[in-house]
Amino acid sequence: QDSRKYTGIVEDCCCDYETVDAINGAVLHPLLQGLVTTPFFRYFKVKLWCDCPFWPDDGMCKLRDCSVCECPENEFPESFRRPPLGLPADDLKCQEGKPEAAVDRTLDSKVFRGWIEVDNPWTNDDETDNDEMTYVNLLLNPERYTGYTGPSARRIWDAVYSENCPKYASGEICQEKKVLYKLISGLHSSISIHIAADYLLDETKNLWGANPDLMYDRVLQYPDRVRNLYFTFLFVLRAVTKAKDYLEQAEYDTGNPEEDLKAQSLMRQLLYSPKLQAACPVPFDEAKLWKGQSGPELKQQIQKQFRNISAIMDCVGCEKCRLWGKLQVLGLGTALKILFSVDGEYRHHQHLQLQRNEVIALVNLLNRLSESIKLVQEMSPTFEKTIGELSLQP
Numbered sequence: 559q560d561s562r563k564y565t566g567i568v569e570d571c572c573c574d575y576e577t578v579d580a581i582n583g584a585v586l587h588p589l590l591q592g593l594v595t596t597p598f599f600r601y602f603k604v605k606l607w608c609d610c611p612f613w614p615d616d617g618m619c620k621l622r623d624c625s626v627c628e629c630p631e632n633e634f635p636e637s638f639r640r641p642p643l644g645l646p647a648d649d650l651k652c653q654e655g656k657p658e659a660a661v662d663r664t665l666d667s668k669v670f671r672g673w674i675e676v677d678n679p680w681t682n683d684d685e686t687d688n689d690e691m692t693y694v695n696l697l698l699n700p701e702r703y704t705g706y707t708g709p710s711a712r713r714i715w716d717a718v719y720s721e722n723c724p725k726y727a728s729g730e731i732c733q734e735k736k737v738l739y740k741l742i743s744g745l746h747s748s749i750s751i752h753i754a755a756d757y758l759l760d761e762t763k764n765l766w767g768a769n770p771d772l773m774y775d776r777v778l779q780y781p782d783r784v785r786n787l788y789f790t791f792l793f794v795l796r797a798v799t800k801a802k803d804y805l806e807q808a809e810y811d812t813g814n815p816e817e818d819l820k821a822q823s824l825m826r827q828l829l830y831s832p833k834l835q836a837a838c839p840v841p842f843d844e845a846k847l848w849k850g851q852s853g854p855e856l857k858q859q860i861q862k863q864f865r866n867i868s869a870i871m872d873c874v875g876c877e878k879c880r881l882w883g884k885l886q887v888l889g890l891g892t893a894l895k896i897l898f899s900v901d902g903e904y905r906h907h908q909h910l911q912l913q914r915n916e917v918i919a920l921v922n923l924l925n926r927l928s929e930s931i932k933l934v935q936e937m938s939p940t941f942e943k944t945i946g947e948l949s950l951q952p
């Protein structure tokens with residue numbers, strides 16, 4: 559008997575739940591897991607010392623795991639690096655706790671043919687290189703439980719939801735069926751799933767593992783949160799496939815030919831997967847959105863709301879949460895830029911242009927969502943069985 563809880567077409571999308579699970583498990587998840595370990599995709603440029611424009615008092619963190627390890631033993635790809643004049647190479651070594659002397663934070667975006675600095679109208683951050691930017695090895699900083707909770711975390715989520723759903727009040731669920739709301743809710747589900755999947759089970763023994771009850775309490779018991787996760791996944795997947803030409807031709811050059819070829823090859827396999835094209839050729843139909851007379855105005859309004867959400871990420875009071883918050887919001891902003899700018903403002907003068915960091919964020923976000931979909935698929939039957947057993951008890 560099929561005990562699937564989620565069947566039919568994912569709301570506002572073009573593929574059904576079963577297909578998403580199948581294609582994710584067989585094709586997307588393995589390819590993405592490979593992609594994010596390549597040197598090109600594992601370093602993310604980010605400004606972590608952020609001045610929160612909204613609540614300057616924030617900055618609480620309970621666990622050591624809140625902080626980001628920026629010190630991957632001086633292992634950045636050579637072409638990401640441009641030593642500052644006059645500094646011996648040894649001084650570029652990371653020194654934890656000394657941010658000003660940490661990693662080589664300068665970079666030369668021109669080393670990448672085809673990668674240029676262009677503004678993303680959907681995000682708040684100025685991506686231009688400056689001394690505050692640093693590279694973080696994402697593999698050394700997994701998104702997981704950090705102990706960041708309480709009023710500080712709640713304040714961020716409340717602000718994010720009230721930004722895109724003005725009637726939202728703390729504790730209430732936003733009822734507005736808006737794309738932006740669904741994207742944020744889907745991302746929120748994914749973050750919660752990763753917290754539950756990699757949880758500190760016993761602090762004294764430093765024992766980490768899955769916490770299925772937490773996953774159920776925060777996500778699985780709310781069908782809307784699961785649906786929004788699938789929606790967000792298909793939305794981002796559509797953006798990746800829509801930017802196919804660009805992503806195929808981009809140079810994934812880090813000075814390590816073997817690894818760079820691997821990145822290029824995995825990217826091609828992802829973009830041209832025959833299974834994906836047969837099962838779900840257009841994961842989301844953006845052409846249907848924001849049509850009509852008020853369309854351009856609505857798009858601008860949503861763009862402004864999203865930029866504010868991006869700015870709120872500077873107030874996340876836990877470094878590691880801020881890293882993943884900023885990365886994933888940039889990834890969503892990149893998906894929005896691809897889906898809603900390509901035929902719009904770029905049409906007249908040029909084609910789509912993406913920054914290297916945007917591509918890194920987009921692919922890492924898709925990987926996170928893909929992991930979450932897989933975890934939901936794996937965990938759901940457990941709970942259905944448990945619920946089934948409970949209902950049989952007298």
Ligand code: FAD
Pocket residue numbers: 701702703704705706707708711712714715729730731742743744746747749750753776783874878879880882883
């Ligand atoms: P929260 O997750 O804080 O949710 C607050 C309220 O939002 C809920 O009560 C509910 O009303 C609503 N809500 C919850 N989920 C959804 C959804 N999917 N859709 C719609 N509404 C929803 N903690 C970590 O341990 N590790 C991290 O890496 C991490 N990253 C974070 C990144 C960001 C950007 C933020 C803002 C927080 C992060 N946190 C992280 C904190 C974490 O998300 C929770 O806020 C914290 O664990 C407290 O959880 P909670 O049960 O109070 O509910």
